[in-house]
Amino acid sequence: MKQLLRNKWFLLFILAITWGSSFILIKKSLVAFSPYEIGAIRVVGSGLMLAVVGIPALLKMSKKTLLWVTIAGFFGNFLPMFLFPIAQTQVSSSLAGILDALVPMFVLGFGFLLFGIKSRLSQVIGAIIGFLGAASLIYFSEGNTETSQFWYAMLIVLAGAAYGVNAVVIKEKIPNVNALQLTAAVYTIWAIPSMVILYATGFVQNFETTPATMEAIKYLAFLTTIGTSIAMLLYYYLIQKTTAVFASTVSYLLPLVAIVWGIFDGEEFTVWFAVGGALILLGIYLSREQTQRPSLNKDYFNFGASCEVTLSRKRKHFQ
Structure with a gap:
């Protein structure tokens, strides 16, 4: 099992299944809760579960590290948690x-x-092809109908941009912070303003144990523990062990999982979904990490230098 957890492709697959299922869980939770309640509960719940690790981790951090952890948490663990459910009231x-x-x-x-990070040409091409795959899915789906809510859809795009900032900040500014401590720290920090938001929604004062509420609570509990806390831990670990670009390619797999869940829930599927999915997978392949082979010339000169040192020592011995 430890070997599997060290395999970047296995982690990518688990994240895709987990996060790809989060959209249908948000949809089911919206039956009984407002978008702001869903977002706040996810952050507060994760913060309370991880506070035992998060508080000691925060106390040990320098002011500079704490600043970058707070920034990363805002873009990756706070803002998107509200943007997605707000958008899914119409999308x-x-x-x-x-x-x-x-x-x-x-x-x-x-x-x-x-940060001036340059990517390989193949990664850029892969990202563009993946984008085209997603664009084709949007064009030939409900995104191309007159009833679609463009600005609500743009909230999803904004959430994606926030995740992009989050990924590069973690990789470039806090790569050495333990993934568990990092996850716990960001949720501990942002649980405080989320508590204020949750109280302002009237969730605590007006909570009722109706059948619909209890059903939605089950979906929200799973979304908070598995889809938020554990998934984010695996995501941060993947960023630190690979690159921000590779870890973010999990987003190419999410549509496939989301579409499958949508089919089970009665949403439409067309042949263009298959075409778009194929383009997305091609984009992942081109964006993959490539291990660099050692240079033959470098090895040759290192070998030559080693031989020269050995011969020199033998000459001194016989002299």
């Missing part, structure tokens, strides 16, 4: 998952704009 779970595939594009863009 289907399938389309939400499709639009989330834009994250790698933002990672490449923000990586270059904020």
Whole structure:
């Protein structure tokens, strides 16, 4: 099991299944809760569960590290938790998952704009092809109908941009913070303003144990523990062990999972979904990490230098 957890492709697959299912869970939770309640509960619940690790981790951090952890948490663990449920009041779970595939594009863009990170040409091409796959899915789905809510869909795009900033900040500014401590720290920090938001919604004062509420609580509990806390832990670990670009390619797989759940929930599926999905997978392949082979010339000269040192020592011995 430890070997599997160290395998970046296995972690990518688990994240895709987990986060790809989060859109349908948000949809089911919206039956009884407001978008602001869902977002606040996810952050507060994760913060309370991880506070035992988060508080000691925060106390040990320097002011500079704490600043970057707070920034990363805002863009990756706070803002998107509210943007997704707000958007999904008007956008289907399938389309939400499709639009989330834009994250790698933002990672490449923000990586270059904020930190001057240059990507391989194949990664750029892969990101563009993945974007085209997502765009084709949007065009041939409900995103192309007159009834679609453009500005609500743009909230998903904004959430993707936030995830892009989050990924490059973690990789460039706090790569050495333990993934568990980092996850716990960001949720501990942002649980405080989330508590204020949750109280302001009237959730605590007006909570009623109706059948619909209790059913939605089950979906929200799973979303908070598995889809938020554990998934974010795996995501941060993946960023630190690989690159922000590779970790963000999980967003290319999310539409496939979201669409499958959408089909089970009665949402439409067309042949263009298959075409778009194929383009997305091609984008992942091109964006993959490549191990660099050692240079033959470098090895040759190192070998030559070693032989020269050995011969020199033998000459001194016989002299």
